[in-house]
Amino acid sequence: EKTMIKGVAYDKDIARISIIAVRDIPGVAYKIFKLLADAGINVDIILQSIGRGDTKDISFTIARSQLMETVDLINKNLDYIGAKEVNFTHDVAKVSIVGAGMANHPGVAATMFGALADADINIHMISTSEIKISCLVRWDEAEKAVQAIHERFGLAEEELE
Amino acid sequence: EKTMIKGVAYDKDIARISIIAVRDIPGVAYKIFKLLADAGINVDIILQSIGRGDTKDISFTIARSQLMETVDLINKNLDYIGAKEVNFTHDVAKVSIVGAGMANHPGVAATMFGALADADINIHMISTSEIKISCLVRWDEAEKAVQAIHERFGLAEEELE
Ligand SMILES: C[C@@H](O)[C@H](N)C(=O)O
Numbered sequence: 001e002k003t004m005i006k007g008v009a010y011d012k013d014i015a016r017i018s019i020i021a022v023r024d025i026p027g028v029a030y031k032i033f034k035l036l037a038d039a040g041i042n043v044d045i046i047l048q049s050i051g052r053g054d055t056k057d058i059s060f061t062i063a064r065s066q067l068m069e070t071v072d073l074i075n076k077n078l079d080y081i082g083a084k085e086v087n088f089t090h091d092v093a094k095v096s097i098v099g100a101g102m103a104n105h106p107g108v109a110a111t112m113f114g115a116l117a118d119a120d121i122n123i124h125m126i127s128t129s130e131i132k133i134s135c136l137v138r139w140d141e142a143e144k145a146v147q148a149i150h151e152r153f154g155l156a157e158e159e160l161e
Numbered sequence: 162e163k164t165m166i167k168g169v170a171y172d173k174d175i176a177r178i179s180i181i182a183v184r185d186i187p188g189v190a191y192k193i194f195k196l197l198a199d200a201g202i203n204v205d206i207i208l209q210s211i212g213r214g215d216t217k218d219i220s221f222t223i224a225r226s227q228l229m230e231t232v233d234l235i236n237k238n239l240d241y242i243g244a245k246e247v248n249f250t251h252d253v254a255k256v257s258i259v260g261a262g263m264a265n266h267p268g269v270a271a272t273m274f275g276a277l278a279d280a281d282i283n284i285h286m287i288s289t290s291e292i293k294i295s296c297l298v299r300w301d302e303a304e305k306a307v308q309a310i311h312e313r314f315g316l317a318e319e320e321l322e
């Protein structure tokens with residue numbers, strides 16, 4: 001199955017929030033995202049990985065304009081959620097390769113990560129699907145990241161959206 | 162913008178691997194996924210979240226048939242990668258809502274997580290994009306998870322793929 005890379009996209013209008021050390025039991029993720037939904041906060045990516053011990057950290061991205069409102073909301077509800085603390089930054093941009101059939105081509109992720117590594121860009125977070133590989137990088141490195149990925153994949157600059 | 166939920170999917174043919182405590186510096190993600198790509202290991206989702214201190218954990222899913230081969234490969238290369246250890250399980254299934262325009266409807270994630278919580282299903286990992294919200298749950302809870310989500314969203318059972 002051929003991989004088709006359609007293009008590279010970036011979004012600098014984001015902020016990243018992480019809710020730290022929540023109990024890893026049913027209902028916690030629901031509480032957090034119900035709270036956000038009821039407050040009209042749009043969430044882009046949600047990332048929950050392995051955690052440590054019997055707790056998890058849940059990270060997500062939102063529009064930069066909603067960062068402080070969201071941090072306040074989470075902070076007011078730390079006990080309700082059962083979280084230790086909230087960690088956040090606006091020094092983040094999302095850079096993505098958009099394509100098709102990427103799950104069967106592990107080389108695509110490796111190539112994208114290699115392009116960023118060679119440009120000395122640190123990958124802060126990674127989230128993928130079959131059609132999109134997204135990395136969070138530092139906000140001011142977004143353009144450099146996109147250019148590095150374009151060059152590594154031999155994509156025309158016009159595909160930058 | 163209207164959210165369209167197209168259906169619920171599940172994949173029980175997966176295993177989850179986490180590479181623990183890698184240094185959070187450029188080049189580490191590249192090394193791992195280049196190693197996997199060169200060994201012909203197909204990766205489905207990749208998840209890298211906040212980590213602790215100056216290290217990160219990188220998690221990913223693969224076909225169950227490739228679990229032991231992949232764990233061996235990572236274990237042989239722990240020093241090369243700069244990782245503390247590898248953690249893995251085959252007691253995992255991916256359950257996903259597939260739709261469109263979900264980023265602007267935070268209620269969709271909350272509803273999915275609520276359905277799982279009410280069915281007493283623990284969410285092990287979460288990975289999302291605008292068109293897909295995926296949760297890793299225990300392997301033997303996949304069908305119960307899909308049914309719970311169908312019912313909560315009022316979807317017809319035939320949409321189960
Ligand atoms: C941590 C959180 O995802 C929890 N496991 C839940 O199911 O809600």
Ligand SMILES: C[C@@H](O)[C@H](N)C(=O)O
Nearest residue numbers: 123186187188189190
């Ligand atoms: C942890 C890993 O993602 C590292 N930050 C890298 O850029 O490769």
